[in-house]
Structures are given as C-alpha cells and as structure tokens.
Amino acid sequence: MGATDVAPDATTPSVVCSGLDIVYTVFGAKQKGTDTGGELPLVERLLARRNPVSSVRKVHAVKDVSFVVNHGEAVGIIGRNGSGKSTLLRAIAGLMPPTNGRVWAAGRPSLLGVNAVLLTGLTGAKNVMIGGLALGLTPAQVRDRYAGIVDFSGIGDFVDLPMSAYSSGMGARLRFAISTAAAPDILMIDEALATGDAEFQARSRDRIAEIRRDASTVFLVSHSNAAIRESCDRVLWMEQGRLVMDGPTDEVVRAYEQSHRKATA
Amino acid sequence: MTIGSDQVVQDVQDVQEVESGEDVAERNRPVALGPEEAAALARAAGLEELGVRPGLRGYVREVWSYRHLVWHLSSAQAWATNQNNYLGQLWAVLNPLLLVGSYYLIFGLLLKTRGGTSNYIAFLTIGIFVFGYSASAIIAGSRAVVGQIGLVRALRFPRAVLPISVTLTQFLVNVPAFAVLMVMIPLTGEPFSPHWLLFPVALLLQSLINLGLAFFLARLVNAARDSANLVPVGVRLARYVSGVFFSIPHYAGHGLVSALLLYQPLAVSMTTAREALMDQYPLTWGSWVAAAVWGVVLCASGLVFFWRGEGRYGSN
Numbered sequence A: 001m002g003a004t005d006v007a008p009d010a011t012t013p014s015v016v017c018s019g020l021d022i023v024y025t026v027f028g029a030k031q032k033g034t035d036t037g038g039e040l041p042l043v044e045r046l047l048a049r050r051n052p053v054s055s056v057r058k059v060h061a062v063k064d065v066s067f068v069v070n071h072g073e074a075v076g077i078i079g080r081n082g083s084g085k086s087t088l089l090r091a092i093a094g095l096m097p098p099t100n101g102r103v104w105a106a107g108r109p110s111l112l113g114v115n116a117v118l119l120t121g122l123t124g125a126k127n128v129m130i131g132g133l134a135l136g137l138t139p140a141q142v143r144d145r146y147a148g149i150v151d152f153s154g155i156g157d158f159v160d161l162p163m164s165a166y167s168s169g170m171g172a173r174l175r176f177a178i179s180t181a182a183a184p185d186i187l188m189i190d191e192a193l194a195t196g197d198a199e200f201q202a203r204s205r206d207r208i209a210e211i212r213r214d215a216s217t218v219f220l221v222s223h224s225n226a227a228i229r230e231s232c233d234r235v236l237w238m239e240q241g242r243l244v245m246d247g248p249t250d251e252v253v254r255a256y257e258q259s260h261r262k263a264t265a
Numbered sequence B: 001m002t003i004g005s006d007q008v009v010q011d012v013q014d015v016q017e018v019e020s021g022e023d024v025a026e027r028n029r030p031v032a033l034g035p036e037e038a039a040a041l042a043r044a045a046g047l048e049e050l051g052v053r054p055g056l057r058g059y060v061r062e063v064w065s066y067r068h069l070v071w072h073l074s075s076a077q078a079w080a081t082n083q084n085n086y087l088g089q090l091w092a093v094l095n096p097l098l099l100v101g102s103y104y105l106i107f108g109l110l111l112k113t114r115g116g117t118s119n120y121i122a123f124l125t126i127g128i129f130v131f132g133y134s135a136s137a138i139i140a141g142s143r144a145v146v147g148q149i150g151l152v153r154a155l156r157f158p159r160a161v162l163p164i165s166v167t168l169t170q171f172l173v174n175v176p177a178f179a180v181l182m183v184m185i186p187l188t189g190e191p192f193s194p195h196w197l198l199f200p201v202a203l204l205l206q207s208l209i210n211l212g213l214a215f216f217l218a219r220l221v222n223a224a225r226d227s228a229n230l231v232p233v234g235v236r237l238a239r240y241v242s243g244v245f246f247s248i249p250h251y252a253g254h255g256l257v258s259a260l261l262l263y264q265p266l267a268v269s270m271t272t273a274r275e276a277l278m279d280q281y282p283l284t285w286g287s288w289v290a291a292a293v294w295g296v297v298l299c300a301s302g303l304v305f306f307w308r309g310e311g312r313y314g315s316n
C-alpha cells in the first residue's frame, strides 16, 4: 500500500488536503434550543419540526480546510476545545470520510488519540496483537516486537489484565507503544501524551524525533504550547472548524496566545 | 551569554511584538488549494486518496490481507464473551443446556408441539442450538459497524473485516453448544451414523448464510440506525415460523406456504442439520442444494452491498 515511485524527501508532499468539510450527524440531540436549526437543510428542518420524537442534529466540525504537508515535517494543531482538531486528524488518517473536499496521504497513517479505544474488554496483550495487525504488521512481526512494545509502555504484568482495569495513563502508554511500533508513514498524536507522567513524555518525545528522522510526517494536537514549541516546526490554528492560520510555530503560537489574552482581557 | 547579546535578543523580540497582528495573519494565511491543483499535486507525489472506495477485486484482496486481524479479533472477543463472571467459560455450555431444559418443559410437555417427530428432544435441541447460532450472528452482525465505532474511528482497515469477524465470533461462541449437541444426540437414542460427518458442512453453509445477512444488515443499520431495533423483532418472529420446536410439514402441510417456510434460509439451516444428525430425516438433495445456494448468493451479494458502502462507515 502507498508504494510511491517518488523518493520521499522534505520537498515532496505526504498529505494534501483540499476544501475539506466534515459534518457529523448527532443522534439524541435535544431539539428545543434549535440554535443550529438555520444550518439544517429545509427538509430536515421540516422533519424535525413535524416529528418531536426524532432528535437528529448536524454538527459542521471542519469547514473548508486546505493545506499541504511534506515528508519529515512535524505539524502542531492548536485551537480551543471543539474547534475540530480531532476531527481533522481523523479525516487525514482516513477514518472519517470527507463530507466535501478530498484528502490524499502517503502510505499508512497511524492515529493515536486519547479516545482511540482499543478493545477495553480485552487484555493489553490481545490489544497489542490486534492493534499491530490493524496497522498492517504480520502476526510474526507483532510477536517479534511484542517485548519491545510492552517494555516501552512500561505497564509490566498488567499486560495480561483487561484494559478496562488500566488507569488512563497506562492505556495511553500502551496505545502510544502500539501505534509507533509499526513505523507509520504518518503519525498523528491527539492529546495522547498528556496523560503520561514526565518520564514517559520524555521517552515519547525521543520516539517522535526518531520517527521524524525516517522521513515520516508527525501531527501533534496538544493543549501544551510548550510541547508544541518543542516538537513542531509548523502549526495549524483551528477556530470553529476553520483553519485560521498556518505557519511557523513561533508566529502562529504567539498569535494564538495573544488572541487568548485579548479574549480574557 | 553576555548581557549585551541578551539585550539584542530582547530588542528583536520587541520589534516582532510591535508588528501588527494583521501582518502575521496575512503572512500565515492558509493556502487556498483548488481541487484540480490539489489532485495534480497529489498525483505528482504518488499519494493515495483517502475515503474513496477501492474496486471490488482490490477490496476482496485487501480483506484477505487482513485475515489474521479477523482471526485474532474473533477469537479474542469470543473468549471475552464469557470472561466477566465467576464461572467463566463454563457458561458457554451451561447456557444452551438451560435453554433446552426450559424449552422442553414449555413446548414438549405443556404445549405438545411434538407432532410428526419421533425423537422430539433431538429435534428440539438441534433446532435451538442451530437457530441460536443464526439468531446471535444476525443480531450481532447487524451491529457489526455501529457497535464498534470506536475501532472504526481509531484504525484503518477494510470494514468488511467487521461483519466477518462478528460472524466468526458468534460461531466460536457457539462451538461449546455444538459440542454439547454432539454429546446429547446419541444420549437421546439416535443411532451412530456416518451422516454425522455432514454436520460441520451444514454449519459451514449456515455460516455463509449468516455472514451474508450480516453484510446486508451491518450496512443498513449504519445508514439508518433505527433499523437496529427491528432486527431482534424480526429474529424473534423467525424463531416462531422457522420450525425450531415444531415440524413445518406436519403443521403447515405441503402447499406453497409450507415450501416457503421450509426453504427460507434460516429453516433450511435447521433442516440440513437434522438430516445430518437424525435417523428420522434422510438426506435430501433439495435442502442441501438450497442451503448452498442461499449461502453463496447471500454471501456474494451481501459483500457487494457492503462494499458499496465502504468509505462511509464511521461517518455518523
């Protein structure tokens, strides 16, 4: 999959995103305060009014986003809660089909999110196997890397317990270890490092640097501007589903912080 | 670092602070990338488009390349099914036994639906276990995508893996029940017969039927979630008309209605199993060919139907 006949280097794109729109359909929404009612297509508005038991709402999570990212780039994505960062990552990981627009990517993306549920009823060991296979490894490759994955995650004997018995930090460590074991072409990290302790965060930073050296692309969503400054050379700033700024880390993060100050002043 | 150079750094930062927000925003305005331009760029870099449906042939090949995932997912989930209580895997055997006991009380002793059968316990047990497999596979299959939305939103793989793995999971969950069945059959007085070797074949054909239905239902339920509520109702209805605890020809006669009832896929699965295991029912070409045709047709058309929805799973 994704065999390119172009040698990947820092000048060839690894992700191209054009006019991307993502709209969620939400079930179980309350119809009373129909503040987004104006955005609904006419038919659905009529349906919603006619039928008080139905409770379907559309959420336009990503609006007309375009960008190009090259091999070996590390891109931070910043923005307030609900601005569409996670949704954007899911779309460029090929997990959310675009409502409008198109996305192209090189090779195999691996998305690592706080909510990237593996199968919580199953043991860590089973999750390592299933996650590895889903990332395109063969069973033999997973078995080869098994010890390394468990070691890196540092969860020790807990690997034989169901993941429902893990703390959120332990789950995040195991997910990170699995996602990076397959040497993904594109690694996306969605707030997944925040729950780990300081020692784990340091180790994961090293692992991210390693992955970037293999000409892979890294996307990082984090609410820690320090973490973004440390790992990323370019930043996308999302605001209410729109991409408002796309540029060097320093400038965009500073502009973002200033907009905060203005908002709180 | 000397005081002098610190001062210089501070000055540079001051200059940047003075720069207006509009200038920064202007310089870092996102690219406006038109669809043609983007497509040309992607093509030149050899990138693959996401969220589009591959060709049917490529899709099947891709599903095949994920066969190990199917197996590990199914076996792990089948094992986990009975892990969250104290007796654990013992329930896999206890459940079907309890079910047979209660059905025998109701239908064998109280309602007397044993007409036309010479070995009602064997008839009933086969009906319950074989239909039970279809029922659980259909209900679980209909939720194969919507019930695993976390997995769908976390990992990229051909989504047909999900209905296949759910069907296989239900098969594995029911293996202990089938083992119990094979122990019970001789105990009910059935003479040993080489035809028993056909029972696994009957289960295989039944599994194809179940898988085909899972393909159809999984996509329908993903598109219209409410339909998931109709599936258990439909299954319950089917339980009462498919000849689980009564013989269809005995009660429905030999007309068109009876033929329709007998040759619908769920009833056919029970007929082939009874023909393999019970002395009273000799093997007939009709039921085995019907089971094979249903299995192949449902499975193939179901896969095509499911594939046509690929690229939209997980969008709501």
Ligand SMILES: Nc1ncnc2c1ncn2[C@@H]1O[C@H](COP(=O)(O)OP(=O)(O)O)[C@@H](O)[C@H]1O
Pocket: A024, A025, A026, A059, A060, A061, A079, A080, A081, A082, A083, A084, A085, A086, A087, A088
């Ligand atoms: N699974 C979902 N179903 C429906 N709406 C969702 C879902 N996930 C996110 N949203 C909505 O999409 C918008 C963007 O969310 P998200 O991408 O998670 O933002 P962020 O990651 O920046 O906090 C929010 O309005 C949120 O309510």
Ligand SMILES: [Mg+2]
Pocket: A085, A086, A087, A190
């Ligand atoms: Mg988020």
